[in-house]
Amino acid sequence: MRYLPLSDADRSSMLAIIGAASIDDLFRDVPEEARLDGPVHGLPLHASELSVERQLGAMAMQNMVAGHVPFFLGCGAYRHHVPASVDHIIQRGEFLTAYTPYQPEIAQGTLQVLFEFQTQVARLLGCEVANASMYDGSTACWEAIGMARRITRRGKAILSDGLHPHYVSVAKTMARFTGDTLDTASPTLDAATDADRLIASIDQDTSCIVVQYPDILGRIDDLTPIADAAHAAGALLVAVVTEPVALGLIKAPGEMGADIVVGEGQSIGVGLQFGGPYVGLFATREKYVRQMPGRLAGETIDAEGKRGFVLTLSTREQHIRREKATSNICTNSGLCALAFSVHMTLLGEKGLRTLAQINHARAVEVANRLSAIPGVELVNDAFFNEFTLRLPVEARPAVHAMVEKNVLGGVSLGRLYPGDASLANGLVIAVTETVSDNDINVLEAVLREVAQ
Amino acid sequence: MRYLPLSDADRSSMLAIIGAASIDDLFRDVPEEARLDGPVHGLPLHASELSVERQLGAMAMQNMVAGHVPFFLGCGAYRHHVPASVDHIIQRGEFLTAYTPYQPEIAQGTLQVLFEFQTQVARLLGCEVANASMYDGSTACWEAIGMARRITRRGKAILSDGLHPHYVSVAKTMARFTGDTLDTASPTLDAATDADRLIASIDQDTSCIVVQYPDILGRIDDLTPIADAAHAAGALLVAVVTEPVALGLIKAPGEMGADIVVGEGQSIGVGLQFGGPYVGLFATREKYVRQMPGRLAGETIDAEGKRGFVLTLSTREQHIRREKATSNICTNSGLCALAFSVHMTLLGEKGLRTLAQINHARAVEVANRLSAIPGVELVNDAFFNEFTLRLPVEARPAVHAMVEKNVLGGVSLGRLYPGDASLANGLVIAVTETVSDNDINVLEAVLREVAQ
Amino acid sequence: MTDPNQSGWKPTAPNASAYDARTTTGNRALMLEEPLLFEIGSRDRTGVDFDDRATGPSRIGDLARITLDLPGLSEPETVRHYTRLSRQNYAIDLGLFPLGSCTMKHNPRLNEKMARLPGFADIHPLQPQETVQGAYQLIDTLAHWLIELTGMHSVAMSPKAGAHGELCGILSIRAALEARGDARSVVLVPESAHGTNPATAAFAGYQVENIPATNEGRVDLAALKARLGPDVAAVMITNPNTCGLFEPEMKAISDAVHAAGALVYCDGANFNAIVGRVRPGDLGIDAMHINLHKTFSTPHGGGGPGSGPVVLSEALSPYAPLPYVERNDGGYRLVEEETAHEQGSDSFGRMVAFHGQMGMFTRALSYILSHGADGLRQVAEDSVLNANYVLRSLEDVLDAPFAFSGPCMHEAI
Amino acid sequence: MTDPNQSGWKPTAPNASAYDARTTTGNRALMLEEPLLFEIGSRDRTGVDFDDRATGPSRIGDLARITLDLPGLSEPETVRHYTRLSRQNYAIDLGLFPLGSCTMKHNPRLNEKMARLPGFADIHPLQPQETVQGAYQLIDTLAHWLIELTGMHSVAMSPKAGAHGELCGILSIRAALEARGDARSVVLVPESAHGTNPATAAFAGYQVENIPATNEGRVDLAALKARLGPDVAAVMITNPNTCGLFEPEMKAISDAVHAAGALVYCDGANFNAIVGRVRPGDLGIDAMHINLHKTFSTPHGGGGPGSGPVVLSEALSPYAPLPYVERNDGGYRLVEEETAHEQGSDSFGRMVAFHGQMGMFTRALSYILSHGADGLRQVAEDSVLNANYVLRSLEDVLDAPFAFSGPCMHEAI
Numbered sequence A, B: 001m002r003y004l005p006l007s008d009a010d011r012s013s014m015l016a017i018i019g020a021a022s023i024d025d026l027f028r029d030v031p032e033e034a035r036l037d038g039p040v041h042g043l044p045l046h047a048s049e050l051s052v053e054r055q056l057g058a059m060a061m062q063n064m065v066a067g068h069v070p071f072f073l074g075c076g077a078y079r080h081h082v083p084a085s086v087d088h089i090i091q092r093g094e095f096l097t098a099y100t101p102y103q104p105e106i107a108q109g110t111l112q113v114l115f116e117f118q119t120q121v122a123r124l125l126g127c128e129v130a131n132a133s134m135y136d137g138s139t140a141c142w143e144a145i146g147m148a149r150r151i152t153r154r155g156k157a158i159l160s161d162g163l164h165p166h167y168v169s170v171a172k173t174m175a176r177f178t179g180d181t182l183d184t185a186s187p188t189l190d191a192a193t194d195a196d197r198l199i200a201s202i203d204q205d206t207s208c209i210v211v212q213y214p215d216i217l218g219r220i221d222d223l224t225p226i227a228d229a230a231h232a233a234g235a236l237l238v239a240v241v242t243e244p245v246a247l248g249l250i251k252a253p254g255e256m257g258a259d260i261v262v263g264e265g266q267s268i269g270v271g272l273q274f275g276g277p278y279v280g281l282f283a284t285r286e287k288y289v290r291q292m293p294g295r296l297a298g299e300t301i302d303a304e305g306k307r308g309f310v311l312t313l314s315t316r317e318q319h320i321r322r323e324k325a326t327s328n329i330c331t332n333s334g335l336c337a338l339a340f341s342v343h344m345t346l347l348g349e350k351g352l353r354t355l356a357q358i359n360h361a362r363a364v365e366v367a368n369r370l371s372a373i374p375g376v377e378l379v380n381d382a383f384f385n386e387f388t389l390r391l392p393v394e395a396r397p398a399v400h401a402m403v404e405k406n407v408l409g410g411v412s413l414g415r416l417y418p419g420d421a422s423l424a425n426g427l428v429i430a431v432t433e434t435v436s437d438n439d440i441n442v443l444e445a446v447l448r449e450v451a452q
Numbered sequence C, D: 001m002t003d004p005n006q007s008g009w010k011p012t013a014p015n016a017s018a019y020d021a022r023t024t025t026g027n028r029a030l031m032l033e034e035p036l037l038f039e040i041g042s043r044d045r046t047g048v049d050f051d052d053r054a055t056g057p058s059r060i061g062d063l064a065r066i067t068l069d070l071p072g073l074s075e076p077e078t079v080r081h082y083t084r085l086s087r088q089n090y091a092i093d094l095g096l097f098p099l100g101s102c103t104m105k106h107n108p109r110l111n112e113k114m115a116r117l118p119g120f121a122d123i124h125p126l127q128p129q130e131t132v133q134g135a136y137q138l139i140d141t142l143a144h145w146l147i148e149l150t151g152m153h154s155v156a157m158s159p160k161a162g163a164h165g166e167l168c169g170i171l172s173i174r175a176a177l178e179a180r181g182d183a184r185s186v187v188l189v190p191e192s193a194h195g196t197n198p199a200t201a202a203f204a205g206y207q208v209e210n211i212p213a214t215n216e217g218r219v220d221l222a223a224l225k226a227r228l229g230p231d232v233a234a235v236m237i238t239n240p241n242t243c244g245l246f247e248p249e250m251k252a253i254s255d256a257v258h259a260a261g262a263l264v265y266c267d268g269a270n271f272n273a274i275v276g277r278v279r280p281g282d283l284g285i286d287a288m289h290i291n292l293h294k295t296f297s298t299p300h301g302g303g304g305p306g307s308g309p310v311v312l313s314e315a316l317s318p319y320a321p322l323p324y325v326e327r328n329d330g331g332y333r334l335v336e337e338e339t340a341h342e343q344g345s346d347s348f349g350r351m352v353a354f355h356g357q358m359g360m361f362t363r364a365l366s367y368i369l370s371h372g373a374d375g376l377r378q379v380a381e382d383s384v385l386n387a388n389y390v391l392r393s394l395e396d397v398l399d400a401p402f403a404f405s406g407p408c409m410h411e412a413i
């Protein structure tokens, strides 16, 4: 039992000092019938590292590793190359094993990191202020809708049909309990976004419009008209970014008038990890900061006049305000925020722009080559590193057929919108800097086969 | 050029301050004909991490990984399981990127680690004092022979035929230049060691006897008679340990009268790494400490009366004594010594004993099973985790035949002693805690086939 | 507990103390202050290289970004900036955390290594199911042990942290009540509860009322019974509680709550103190979140990421969130919106994109397998032993208000 | 060089300064003292678990070990002990090392990652050659670039550090001289040379004599010429030298040494300052060690492990140590004692078990490929630029004895 410092001798002498006859004595408040008298059913005894490695290694071996095959999946999680120094830094015990920075004297490292992270996020998203992270993009999206309700005191949110269907699901779940009304729709395989529908739907009950940018089909569109229309009606624009690398090339939602910009930060520093942990980005206008959920690190001056950092505006939070808090979130995504911040520091503006350009150029190349396959059409007009194809066959079986040839060839809309026949032939393909020339050649050849 | 902090603007302004017109100006001392005016021939331009990972990853893929197949190689390098926390600790920047601890004020961490390492090594080998590490076992072995010469002022070393042939080669190389005489022999496939021959060879010119324990065939024998004989003739006993895990089960050479005990520490904390970096262990009697090569950390008291650590007895070393130093060694194996020390701390006496017992029990099991194969004989009488088989066929082709079946089935004596027909059928097999039951089954089946 | 080695210890450098360079070994030079990234970085510096690649025509329309203004650093500067910052933190790896309601425990590096196996770290959440069977197996295996350890009926794996788990539990409760057409409006929460409890109940649309505590720091059963009625949806209890005490009348509380038609939510943040010794399922609990970042050794990371699976009673299981993993003959499959109904789920919906904190599941399972049945039980015992030892040791020195209430479980006030 | 970001920076927490809990942010609580392992560990404590396994009959005869007395710690205690100790070190990751003759440079984590690929880290040095072709390829590829970068004829890869490389070079020289029946007894070494130079020469059986230096901190060519004669086997020169100056007359020195029948050894510890700009092979050098742990970014590790490959001129190449890797049509093979002779080698023998510091080769190649031809050249330029910049900046303040001798290369006195 390598993790336990006490020896049996230690235990006996401690019991003696406490004055207890046995360990059982200390559990005397637990009713007899709730005490387990034997080991947990079926769980083997403690195991060596080697044995644990073998058991978990055997499971890991059952999975097809993204990095081992031509890989083109996106739809809310992107495979980017993370520099080795990022992983090194987040493994430093002082970051990895630190507690929540409630005691600023012993947490200046974490606090300064969060402070820097917030500024990076705010600048990236084009906003004035950002928080210290949320769980992920989908929960941040829902929190934004709730925040818009609190700000506007209106209960109807209009969701773009380009919003990630999982994000829509999460919002629907929450709305069911909070009583918010959600106006939702499924996308169509069309180059144009549903901006017109959104604008037309705004009414006096509308708290916010929620758009994703780039959207689930990879489409990008100027958000200014929607922002203007929303603002004219006293509503807010919430923008959702699931691929923050895009903002190294295309305008930030905040620059186009979005009032709250949330995002999934996984692309930068975090990695795929089968969906989590990820890191939710949350930014808004300074005037709304008191309605913002989550933690916020701020600068202050310590007793000696030195600059220092603290968690600030805590009166928004559950540990002070309890049932009146802006959110129940407590533990957020600290370490992923650190990873994001380190990777972003390594990139800087120069690196991020180059990274975004490479992603875009690769994606354009792949889009051109795949849409030259007979029967395959490119749906998008504009896009960043992800686009949608209309195949001449159903995309879901096509994806499985590609797996047979050791290619992870995209996300089928059939997987995301099961039962929606109008989307069944849609295949969403993401192309990042990690895609090699050979990967593209293989994808093209395999898609040509399965698209027959 | 991610590793270089200067921007072009920085460079220009620095040149201006220096008063140089160009960088070339600063290289003006280099004669024209020795200045490269273009990039290094054939070397590509700087590359991304991703690209480097792909290039090196492609090479790594060409190798058969020990952990992926049944693996039974030893002969001076052993595959043990290293706890994950060891690798974590040695990657901490404060250890990994620290300089040699010449300035004790900023190197107390390294110095205390070395101090603790020395005590661990001394206790493990059964000696009074140990140094802060050598390059590896083979160079430590040669240094021990040189040290015995300095102590006894005699120039003849008698090497056991059980000493690793690479260690013998290194000693021969060095002896050629130093003028030492070496008495060497090749082993025979016999259960008995050459103790009798060694004792009989001792004469008044003998500086030392060098024995390996366990030896290259895995044999173990009481060293006391050799030590007594050597001491009676005014010579020293040098013992070489290439598998320090053995000393968790069997007596330490120092306990049996060895005067200098050197070893290869790789087994503990370091890993296989295709032969290096490893860590040489070097321990001796307190009375010989001034003849010891290499660095030594010692305890002292600082200006405030607090305990501290420094490099001590530096007058033995080249940076003080130059050509009169006990050795030319400078950089040693600091980080590997740290890995050894961390792993040894995790083990402690209790863990090391258990580890050694498991190794032994597994090896006995494998020896029994393999020697039951018709025509296969176990050479050893006593052994720890490594033993020698006499096959009915030549072992070298047998090893290659096993590779064809994805088994790394031991080291053939034909590889170590090419051209020595009497050893050609010898196969040395090491069995550690990393060998699974299935590995044993596979080895037995495969050896049965190739031994026909 | 950390007696010097009795066998004595002797420096190996015999003449060490004769060394006379008497410098100060204190590490004063190692106290570093660190400027802000925005003070040292610049827009044209970067720590990432790319392989040159010609860019073709753009497909971004007129959306080109003009200002961005993100400072960059070279790689050595970046490593230094963060290494120096890290040194301004205290952390478990540096010493004990004798902290409030959070169990801060050792985070084994084996867990980190396991979570980084490419087969777990480098797989996409939307990969076709046949390509991630091992990932589903991992989730299912962890779920199995969480159920066994708690004696509950099922577990919802997707919640992202403790508070998110609370939400999952309360939403399950509300969904179950709604399913039986029973609209209730109040959730009772003890005053001493963690702030997430009332915040969660309020978020789920409930009014929050206090449960009174006795002088011994426990739930006042009589007062609770008096308050229960047809308007009470649930009672949220922290057990072992925030004062470090086990609620001895937990079963009676549960029975009273159930008798009144309400459900019992247990805040399991302190589960560490009873894991392997007590099964919450035997205490009549309907839902409890487990902080993997507290009880199962996944790192706290300076405030996350966490992971908050919620174990559920049979009554609540049909309402568990989507998606979840199900084992069938051929392997594992993910139950999502598409097939939930066929599977007999009345799920209240999805709480999060994808499957929850996979990276934390790997670590938690690595920890559970490492400790095994004997080790986990020992964890609870040692944690209770340590807490009582500290309590008794401090009694003479400090005022320990609940010292005579009974043994404390994992922490002491 | 680290101007604040000109575009201005603004805290994102607008009211932060209104926060009024004025605690001290200094990290005084983070200064840790750490007892010795032998004071906190004990023989019966361990941080490693094993799976139970019945032990059978023993085959160790009567050699059972009785006393051992090694203190152990549990895993959390171990991690803490070493983490706390580490914080008493200064290191490159914490700040600059404006140090003496050692180039201390950034150690990229990519290198660490590459060295840990199982295909490099988990292979045995005696594996059959067909199973380690990639390892040989790596060694051969690094060797190729070291030869290209130095303009020499071959490289011996096995030396374990700089001093070991010196020994390799001097032994090659002695073997070459012996091969032509030329017994010489003296090696000339400048007074300013690193201690390893004279120690090495003495070890190889040579008498060591000083080479006089000029007032400018350079080799005194005239005095050297006067000393050369039939007893001088070799001259060891450090270039760029220990005073940070390039020997402008290096070629003339080499010519003079060769004319006297001796050979030139160059201490290449400072190669970083000229890599990619100057090729030692063009300066008439016969042997030079390269500290991969200085010039090619493998970590210094608080004093090792290093790696000291030695580049050799055509004259010395036949005497290079065994084993070495050779490329042939079918792949790579290792030349050892067995086949050395067929390969035309007159090797002076083996310097070390196995193949040298594979783990360092991986890191060094990772670094070379990362920098590429343009990057390596820039490294030399920036290092010389930095050194001269520091020299000029300090000139007014300090006494820089060699400031007017010429540009310094990588360090300044």
Ligand SMILES: Cc1ncc(COP(=O)(O)O)c(C=O)c1O
Binding pocket: A329, A330, A331, C101, C102, C161, C162, C163, C164, C194, C196, C197, C238, C267, C269, C270, C291, C306, C307, C308
């Ligand atoms: C008692 C208690 N309940 C709930 C929580 C909330 O858990 P989390 O921070 O993971 O959301 C915590 C931890 O902060 C806690 O200590």
Ligand SMILES: Cc1ncc(COP(=O)(O)O)c(C=O)c1O
Binding pocket: B329, B330, B331, D101, D102, D161, D162, D163, D164, D194, D196, D238, D267, D269, D270, D291, D306, D307, D308
């Ligand atoms: C100039 C010089 N030569 C030789 C050496 C010896 O190298 P190593 O320490 O790797 O043996 C060093 C480094 O210490 C050095 O600086």
